[in-house]
Amino acid sequence: MKRELYLFNTASSKKECFQPVNDPVSIYCCGPTVYNYAHIGNLRTYIFEDVLKRTLIALGYKVKHLINITDVGHLTSDADTGEDKMESGALREGKTVWDIAAFYTGEFMKNFRDLLLLQPDLWPKATDHISQMIDMVSTLEQKGYTYTTSDGVYFDTGKFPQYCEFANLDPNALKAGERVDMGEKRMVTDFALWKISPKDKKRQMEWDSPWGKGFPGWHIECSAMALAYLSAPLDIHCGGMDHVRVHHSNEIAQSEAATGKPFAKYWLHGEFLVLDKGKMAKSGGNFVTLEALKSEGISPEAYKFFCYSAHYRSPLRFSWEGVRASVQSLSNLRKGIASLGSQGVVSQQSVQDALVHFWGAVCDDLNMPRAVAAVWELLKNNNLSGAEKLEAIKQADAVLGLDLLVGVQHVESLWEKDGYKIMFIADTQIIGPLRDVLVQKALQRKVARAEKKYGAADSIRDELQLAGVVVKDLPDGSTECMVENFDKAQAVLCE
Numbered sequence: 001m002k003r004e005l006y007l008f009n010t011a012s013s014k015k016e017c018f019q020p021v022n023d024p025v026s027i028y029c030c031g032p033t034v035y036n037y038a039h040i041g042n043l044r045t046y047i048f049e050d051v052l053k054r055t056l057i058a059l060g061y062k063v064k065h066l067i068n069i070t071d072v073g074h075l076t077s078d079a080d081t082g083e084d085k086m087e088s089g090a091l092r093e094g095k096t097v098w099d100i101a102a103f104y105t106g107e108f109m110k111n112f113r114d115l116l117l118l119q120p121d122l123w124p125k126a127t128d129h130i131s132q133m134i135d136m137v138s139t140l141e142q143k144g145y146t147y148t149t150s151d152g153v154y155f156d157t158g159k160f161p162q163y164c165e166f167a168n169l170d171p172n173a174l175k176a177g178e179r180v181d182m183g184e185k186r187m188v189t190d191f192a193l194w195k196i197s198p199k200d201k202k203r204q205m206e207w208d209s210p211w212g213k214g215f216p217g218w219h220i221e222c223s224a225m226a227l228a229y230l231s232a233p234l235d236i237h238c239g240g241m242d243h244v245r246v247h248h249s250n251e252i253a254q255s256e257a258a259t260g261k262p263f264a265k266y267w268l269h270g271e272f273l274v275l276d277k278g279k280m281a282k283s284g285g286n287f288v289t290l291e292a293l294k295s296e297g298i299s300p301e302a303y304k305f306f307c308y309s310a311h312y313r314s315p316l317r318f319s320w321e322g323v324r325a326s327v328q329s330l331s332n333l334r335k336g337i338a339s340l341g342s343q344g345v346v347s348q349q350s351v352q353d354a355l356v357h358f359w360g361a362v363c364d365d366l367n368m369p370r371a372v373a374a375v376w377e378l379l380k381n382n383n384l385s386g387a388e389k390l391e392a393i394k395q396a397d398a399v400l401g402l403d404l405l406v407g408v409q410h411v412e413s414l415w416e417k418d419g420y421k422i423m424f425i426a427d428t429q430i431i432g433p434l435r436d437v438l439v440q441k442a443l444q445r446k447v448a449r450a451e452k453k454y455g456a457a458d459s460i461r462d463e464l465q466l467a468g469v470v471v472k473d474l475p476d477g478s479t480e481c482m483v484e485n486f487d488k489a490q491a492v493l494c495e
């Protein structure tokens, strides 16, 4: 019986108890447009999505997770006007579009690893899926959802009456918007599925299609890639709050018109990181990267910890003082954990009882500020042994993804009789058969030494040494085993 997880679904504007349609649970996250560095506001969205994924895994779900790479077709305006961000990025840097895409994809992946985010199962690239996009546009055309203008093929939102529902758009306000320049569009909400290359300009990225040489619209990319690997309805579709009105409304319209099925059951959106001047955006040129934070001595984990100071659906105000306070606070947390000591037995029941507040917060729409408060509470919980606190923090860290136990040494007595002890020191708890093997070897060595069979004693020491276990005799006659690497020791000694 899994714990109940409540998530706020943009589609219904309420918190709902999560009940997946698919096994594994499918998650599609709108990925970066790789024409520049990601700013830390973009990264906030991936951090919240990572918490979601880690939570599902910790609750026992299998997950299939995609993040796309947009390397073509995203225009500077979401409304199909302006320059292609990729082509203008190439112009800015005097490189080819392909070089720009490769470079900034690599930089994004580096940010992703630095933040200890779990890798998705797939990173589909838009330019690798042009034929799936053309197929989807053809299907929409055959079903009568499109019209063609001099610059492209458009989705006719007039044929999809529920278009305004997802984002609660006001059709009257949209009509007023029609007074602005719409080009050849029939309705202000119509959007490009395929853009035909301009006659007067040579594009670096363009492909043949039934409608002429051109390139896909940004919105069709996500629908085509999501449906190439996941079946409709997807369980969860995520993105930034700025995607709700246009990008996700468009994804829903074209996907549901093409497949005749609901596109996704749960839609989750992360709020912005805000500056005093408004949201952090690349278009204003005023943005902070993860590298910039690092050069100021702020680790990626500290930035992640800073993000946990607000709920993902609340705007988070960025300030250098605020992020520096998180550096300090995370360092205090680590110090508290490192000083715990790992003495005592572990009762799983006590650990689970101690995690009640933590799980209550996480399962209430991923409430990280409360979850972090619950971890502080755990540290101060007098009903738990050091070993139990470490076990509880390890389980919490599976969701937080902060590597909180790195550097924490477990010191534990493995065996004790008549004042003689076998101690071990390791960076993780020693569990399973390795425990018994270490005790057995240490006792054999003790017996050999007592019988003055020093050769035999030394060969046991050497055997342990080869497995990365360093044996030391303590002044009181006890034995200490320092395990350098649990996995290695287990592989060598427990075959």
Ligand SMILES: [Zn+2]
Pocket (backbone or CB within 6 Å): 029, 030, 031, 222, 239, 247, 251
């Ligand atoms: Zn998308």
